Amino acid sequence: PLVLGIESSCDETGVGLVRGHTLLANEVASSVDLHVRFGGVVPEVASRAHLSALIPTFERAAAKADVDLADVDAIAVTAGPGLMGALVVGIAAAKAMSAYLGKPLYGVNHLVGHVAVDLLDHGPLPQPALALLVSGGHTSLLHVEDVATKITEIGSTIDDAAGEAYDKVARLLGLAYPGGPVIDRAAAEGDPSAIRFPRGLTARHDLEKHRFDFSFSGLKTAVARWVEQRRLDGRDVPVADVAASFQEAVADVLTAKTIDAAQHHGVDSILIGGGVAANSRLRTLLEERAAAAGFEVRRPRPALCTDNGAMIAAVGAEVVRAGVAPSGLGFSAHSGLPVSTIVV
Numbered sequence: 001p002l003v004l005g006i007e008s009s010c011d012e013t014g015v016g017l018v019r020g021h022t023l024l025a026n027e028v029a030s031s032v033d034l035h036v037r038f039g040g041v042v043p044e045v046a047s048r049a050h051l052s053a054l055i056p057t058f059e060r061a062a063a064k065a066d067v068d069l070a071d072v073d074a075i076a077v078t079a080g081p082g083l084m085g086a087l088v089v090g091i092a093a094a095k096a097m098s099a100y101l102g103k104p105l106y107g108v109n110h111l112v113g114h115v116a117v118d119l120l121d122h123g124p125l126p127q128p129a130l131a132l133l134v135s136g137g138h139t140s141l142l143h144v145e146d147v148a149t150k151i152t153e154i155g156s157t158i159d160d161a162a163g164e165a166y167d168k169v170a171r172l173l174g175l176a177y178p179g180g181p182v183i184d185r186a187a188a189e190g191d192p193s194a195i196r197f198p199r200g201l202t203a204r205h206d207l208e209k210h211r212f213d214f215s216f217s218g219l220k221t222a223v224a225r226w227v228e229q230r231r232l233d234g235r236d237v238p239v240a241d242v243a244a245s246f247q248e249a250v251a252d253v254l255t256a257k258t259i260d261a262a263q264h265h266g267v268d269s270i271l272i273g274g275g276v277a278a279n280s281r282l283r284t285l286l287e288e289r290a291a292a293a294g295f296e297v298r299r300p301r302p303a304l305c306t307d308n309g310a311m312i313a314a315v316g317a318e319v320v321r322a323g324v325a326p327s328g329l330g331f332s333a334h335s336g337l338p339v340s341t342i343v344v
């Protein structure tokens with residue numbers, strides 16, 4: 001079936017079209033430039049940008065896929081989690097299309113989209129699998145029995161998300177927003193072992209209660225203190241070394257806990273998704289450690305890691321395949337939708 005996916009949970013308006021596991025089109029309009037001077041997403045600005053961008057983005061996707069709205073067999077839209085005002089724009093548009101076409105509508109979980117999207121790159125997901133979800137608002141380990149019907153969160157961050165830590169550290173280094181891609185680039189010129197930053201929740205007493213949980217706020221504070229001390233001493237801040245050392249701390253703890261969780265749950269495969277999954281060091285370190293421990297790693301191309309409509313269409317394709325009941329037109333946006341709720 002031809003599945004249309006609509007994403008509007010944050011600052012990207014995404015429209016994706018997939019047929020089965022084949023990606024036909026994936027058009028994204030971002031309002032990130034409007035938020036840059038605020039150093040973060042301004043909800044009202046994002047909502048309005050979705051309103052203007054949605055139809056043109058759909059038109060570009062339909063042209064690229066060479067399909068008409070009338071050809072669409074099912075529609076999937078992000079029901080949450082995300083910014084309330086941003087979510088409602090995509091949901092209203094999807095309901096209008098579904099009502100007009102008389103085709104089923106699925107309100108799906110954005111986070112599941114980050115996990116499912118790899119099937120468009122590398123085919124059916126190996127299941128059961130252990131998934132590392134690392135995005136701007138979330139950092140979790142998931143046991144994925146079936147991406148359409150059964151996902152269990154086995155751990156998550158107790159404070160900041162990994163992407164949030166990237167954005168905050170970039171800001172204190174005077175780098176641009178969003179910080180992830182900028183730090184990734186700066187780190188390429190630096191020495192990852194220059195400074196030993198803390199690895200959150202890896203001490204023996206933390207592992208008892210928080211074996212599969214993460215914490216990044218202590219790391220962020222450690223970087224802030226280090227940079228501040230350097231400035232007080234009247235010395236230059238070696239931005240590339242700080243970026244590389246911070247990135248090493250993040251990648252080290254994310255990969256170590258992911259491998260531990262995969263071993264604990266007896267799976268063969270590891271999935272990775274979310275904006276931070278685009279990170280170059282995280283990708284190579286995970287690959288290295290997974291290979292050493294005998295796990296297969298599936299990771300989408302970087303462009304599919306950050307928010308897009310194809311990932312929502314991918315969840316749509318999977319729930320249609322699994323025979324999950326459509327959501328109908330009566331559902332609303334859920335800003336805090338838990339990852340275990342795949343379809344509302």
Ligand code: ATP
Nearest residue numbers: 135136137138163178180181184275276278279307
């Ligand atoms: P969520 O999915 O939790 O609702 P979100 O949709 O805002 O949050 P994503 O679009 O999945 O988040 O990811 C955005 C985050 O990814 C930002 O914090 C950004 O800094 C980070 N990011 C993007 N590219 C990279 C990279 N190469 N390295 C590290 N982080 C990155």
Ligand code: MG
Nearest residue numbers: 010011012307
């Ligand atoms: Mg974004």
Ligand code: FE
Nearest residue numbers: 135136275307
């Ligand atoms: Fe996201």
